[in-house]
Amino acid sequence: MALSDLATPGVAIASVARNRIPRIGVIVALLWLALLAVGALVAAAGLTADPLTNDYTVISQAPSLAHPFGTDNLGRDVFSRSLHGAGSSAVVALVTVFVGGGLGILLGVWAGLRRGIADAITGFLTDVTIALPSLIIVATVVTLAGPSLPTISLTIAAFAIPVFARLSRSATLSIAAENYVVAARTLGASGWRILTREVLPSVLPVMMPFLMTTLATAIISEGALSFLGFGLRPPEPSWGGLIAEGRTQLALAPWVTLLPALLLCVTILAINVLGEHLREAKR
Structure with a gap:
């Protein structure tokens, strides 16, 4: 009996263990995001306590069955x-991915296929935009236009466009050299058909890990804006705003800051786990 035969079961067990742990992490991440989505929909339907109603009989109350995350200094339900x-x-993240990602990927694929002057101009504009201090500009735009959810979402999405364009252009350059794309060109397929039917379906799977990263980045950006006071106007709730509101109550009511911060951290972790899984699957 060869030594390799003896080693094979151990290698197989180690391989199964390595694969099982990531799968468990992905399942847990999916369950968490699904649970959070259901909770957000339930809250939006008005099936939870009114987030804007003050109840001065339960000011700064610790977490309990009636108030799972406790209450703040105005008696509002933190949960x-x-x-x-x-x-x-979620609105900010989805708008960033669908608007910023959609426009950026189309622009990058178009530039990668056209090349020449179109590619040079697109590359110059993306380089300039990426070099700008995005958070400062977003804060300025939100201040001037008013801190509404559409303004915040679309402004953050605008700064995602050049990053998606650069990455999708890079992917397009390699995909455009594939035999099926060359064959489509040889057969006289239009540029739009090549873009939508040949190249874009191959670019999207490559971009999926970055799409997940962008979801997390958009959530963090919205939270940072709200924390700095450039997000939704109080008393409209946002994770960054809740964390900022609780800073003055850390000694008396730490749950006002810590529990929303925990939700934010776990959500970002779940999204990153899914993004890493997609990245490994692509490899």
């Missing part, structure tokens, strides 16, 4: 406000 904040973060 309900956290779920509504999750909805706001």
